[in-house]
Amino acid sequence: MIRFEGVEKSFGAARALDGLDLVVPEGAFAVLLGGSGAGKSTALRLVNRLIEPDAGRVLLRGRDVAAEAAPALRRRIGYVIQGIGLFPHWSVARNIGAVPRLLGWDDRRIAARVEELLALLRLDPAEYRDRMPAELSGGQAQRVGVARALAADPDILLMDEPFGALDAVTRQALQAELRHLHAATGKTILMVSHDVEEALALATRIAVMAEGRLLQEGSPRELLDSPADPRVRDLMDGGALGMRRLSLVPAASLARPDGAAPEGLPRIPAGATARDALEAMLAARADAALLEDATGVPAGVVALADLLRA
Amino acid sequence: MRAGAVVPLALFAAALLLLPAAGPVFGALFPEVAEPLYRREAFAALALNHAGLVLFSLLPAAAIGIGLGIAATRPGAAETRAVADALVGFAQAVPPVAVIAIAVPAVGFGAAPALLALVCYATLPVLRATTGALATVAPEVLDAARGAGMTPRQVLFQVELPLAAPPILAGLRVAAVLAVATAAVGAVAGASCLGTPIIAGLVNGNPAWVVQGALLAGLMAFAVDGLLGLLAPGVSASSP
Numbered sequence: 001m002i003r004f005e006g007v008e009k010s011f012g013a014a015r016a017l018d019g020l021d022l023v024v025p026e027g028a029f030a031v032l033l034g035g036s037g038a039g040k041s042t043a044l045r046l047v048n049r050l051i052e053p054d055a056g057r058v059l060l061r062g063r064d065v066a067a068e069a070a071p072a073l074r075r076r077i078g079y080v081i082q083g084i085g086l087f088p089h090w091s092v093a094r095n096i097g098a099v100p101r102l103l104g105w106d107d108r109r110i111a112a113r114v115e116e117l118l119a120l121l122r123l124d125p126a127e128y129r130d131r132m133p134a135e136l137s138g139g140q141a142q143r144v145g146v147a148r149a150l151a152a153d154p155d156i157l158l159m160d161e162p163f164g165a166l167d168a169v170t171r172q173a174l175q176a177e178l179r180h181l182h183a184a185t186g187k188t189i190l191m192v193s194h195d196v197e198e199a200l201a202l203a204t205r206i207a208v209m210a211e212g213r214l215l216q217e218g219s220p221r222e223l224l225d226s227p228a229d230p231r232v233r234d235l236m237d238g239g240a241l242g243m244r245r246l247s248l249v250p251a252a253s254l255a256r257p258d259g260a261a262p263e264g265l266p267r268i269p270a271g272a273t274a275r276d277a278l279e280a281m282l283a284a285r286a287d288a289a290l291l292e293d294a295t296g297v298p299a300g301v302v303a304l305a306d307l308l309r310a
Numbered sequence: 311m312r313a314g315a316v317v318p319l320a321l322f323a324a325a326l327l328l329l330p331a332a333g334p335v336f337g338a339l340f341p342e343v344a345e346p347l348y349r350r351e352a353f354a355a356l357a358l359n360h361a362g363l364v365l366f367s368l369l370p371a372a373a374i375g376i377g378l379g380i381a382a383t384r385p386g387a388a389e390t391r392a393v394a395d396a397l398v399g400f401a402q403a404v405p406p407v408a409v410i411a412i413a414v415p416a417v418g419f420g421a422a423p424a425l426l427a428l429v430c431y432a433t434l435p436v437l438r439a440t441t442g443a444l445a446t447v448a449p450e451v452l453d454a455a456r457g458a459g460m461t462p463r464q465v466l467f468q469v470e471l472p473l474a475a476p477p478i479l480a481g482l483r484v485a486a487v488l489a490v491a492t493a494a495v496g497a498v499a500g501a502s503c504l505g506t507p508i509i510a511g512l513v514n515g516n517p518a519w520v521v522q523g524a525l526l527a528g529l530m531a532f533a534v535d536g537l538l539g540l541l542a543p544g545v546s547a548s549s550p
C-alpha cells in the first residue's frame with residue numbers, strides 16, 4: 001500500500017503538489033491521471049525519493065519512505081520512465097541485471113533472471129541478450145526497460161508515461177502485456193498517464209489530479225458514472241462517455257445463452273468487452289454478436305439492446 | 311588508424327637520430343652561421359627532459375581537470391561550476407610567458423615555473439572536456455541510474471564516466487599536444503627542453519638552432535597526438 005499524507009512540494013515559485021492525500025491499495029493498478037503540470041510525476045518520484053517532500057510524508061506499507069536509505073529503497077521499487085533511459089554502454093542483459101547486480105546477486109542467478117524476464121516480455125533471449133540499446137526499436141527498448149524494473153522482483157512498480165513515445169500498435173501490445181503482468185503477479189503498480197483511454201484500459205483505480213491536488217479517486221466505473229468535479233467529468237467524458245463505459249464492461253456479463261442464436265452472427269472472443277461487441281455488430285451490420293471460447297465453442301449471445309444495460 | 315600513430319612517431323624518432331649528423335646540411339642552409347649544429351646538450355637528452363615536463367604537468371592537469379570537472383557537474387554545485395568557469399576564462403586570458411614571469415620569483419628558475427605554467431594550461435582543455443562530456447549524459451539515463459538505486463558514486467563510476475570517457479580522452483589529447491608546444495616556452499625560465507636551442511638561437515642570432523629545436527618540438531607534438539589517438543580515436547587535436 002502506498003499512502004500520500006498532506007504532501008506539498010514546490011520548485012522555486014512553482015507549486016507542484018499542494019497537499020496531496022491519496023491511498024493506493026495493495027495490489028492495485030493505479031493510474032495518476034491529469035493534464036501536463038498537474039504534479040503527477042512529482043507525486044510518483046516522491047515514492048522512490050527521487051524527490052523529497054517539503055511537507056507531509058509518503059508511506060509504503062505504513063512505513064515512511066524517508067526512514068530508509070534512498071538507494072536501498074529504490075532497489076526494491078521498480079521504476080520505468082518515458083525516456084526509458086537504458087544505459088547505452090551496457091548490453092540488454094547488463095541493463096536488465098542492473099539492480100540484481102547492485103543487490104549483490106551472483107552472476108549465475110542474474111543470468112537466469114535475465115533469460116526469464118526476456119522470455120516474459122516476449123524477446124528471444126538468444127537474439128536480444130547481447131544487443132546494445134542502440135540496436136533496439138522503441139518498443140523493444142521499452143520492453144527491456146520494463147524487464148529492468150522487474151529484475152529484482154519488486155512489490156511495487158512505478159511507471160511515468162512508459163508508453164508515451166511509442167506508436168499506437170506497440171503501445172497497445174505493451175499495455176496488454178502489462179495487464180497480464182499485473183494479473184499474474186499481483187504487484188502494486190502506480191502509473192502516470194495523461195491518456196484517459198490508457199487509464200481505462202489498465203487501471204483498477206484512477207486518481208485524477210489537477211494543480212497539485214487530487215480531484216477524485218475511484219474505480220474507472222465510479223469516475224465515469226459519478227464524477228465529483230466538473231474537471232473530472234470533462235476529462236472522463238471527452239465526447240465518448242458511452243463508448244468508454246462499454247469498454248469497461250465484459251461482453252460476457254451482458255450475454256444470454258446462445259440457444260436461439262441465428263446463423264451468420266459476427267463472432268468475438270469470450271473475454272471481449274462490450275465495446276468490442278458493438279464494434280463487431282457495427283462492422284458486420286448485425287444486431288447481435290456471438291461469444292465463443294478459445295476452442296470456438298459458442299458461449300452466449302449479446303444483442304444490441306443488451307448493451308444498454310452496460 | 312594505426313598508421314596515424316606510427317608515422318608521426320617514426321618521423322620524430324628519425325629526426326632525433328639523424329639531426330646530430332646533419333651539421334653539414336644546416337651549414338649549407340645557414341652559411342652565415344659559425345656553429346650550424348646545436349651541441350651544448352644532446353638532442354635526445356633535451357627531448358627526454360621535454361617529455362618529462364609534458365608528462366609531469368599532464369598527470370596533475372588531468373587529475374585537477376577531471377576532478378574539478380566532476381565537482382562542477384554534481385547536483386547542487388552551481389557555485390563550483392561558476393568558479394570553474396571563471397577559472398577557465400581567466401587562466402586562458404593570461405599568456406604562458408606571463409605565468410612563467412610571475413612564477414619565477416615565487417619558485418625560482420628551472421623546471422618548476424615551467425611545470426606550473428604547463429599545469430595551468432593543460433588543465434583547461436581537460437576541465438572543459440570533462441564538464442562538457444558529463445553534461446552530454448542524457449538526463450533520463452541519470453534518472454534511471456538513480457531510480458535503480460545506484461549511489462551517487464556508482465552513478466558516477468558506472469554510468470557517467472564510462473559514457474563521458476571518449477570526449478574526456480579527446481580533451482586529454484588536446485592538452486597533451488598543447489603541453490608539448492607550450493613546454494618549449496619553459497626554456498625562458500631555464501628549464502632544459504626542446505625550447506632551449508630555440509632560446510639560445512634567438513639570443514645568439516643563430517636561426518639554425520631555432521629551426522632544430524622547433525622541428526623536434528613540432529614532430530614530438532605530432533607523435534604525442536598520434537599516440538593518444540590510439541586511446542581517443544575520432545577526435546584529432548591537430549584537426550579539431
Ligand SMILES: Nc1ncnc2c1ncn2[C@@H]1O[C@H](COP(=O)(O)OP(=O)(O)O)[C@@H](O)[C@H]1O
Pocket residue numbers: 011012014015016034035036037038039040041042043
Ligand atoms: N525539477 C523541477 N524543477 C522545476 N520545476 C519543476 C520540476 N519538476 C516539476 N516542476 C514543476 O512542477 C509542476 C508539476 O510538474 P510534474 O509533476 O512534472 O507534472 P506532470 O507530471 O503532471 O506533468 C510543473 O509546473 C512543473 O513545471
Ligand SMILES: [Mg+2]
Pocket residue numbers: 040041042192
Ligand atoms: Mg510528468
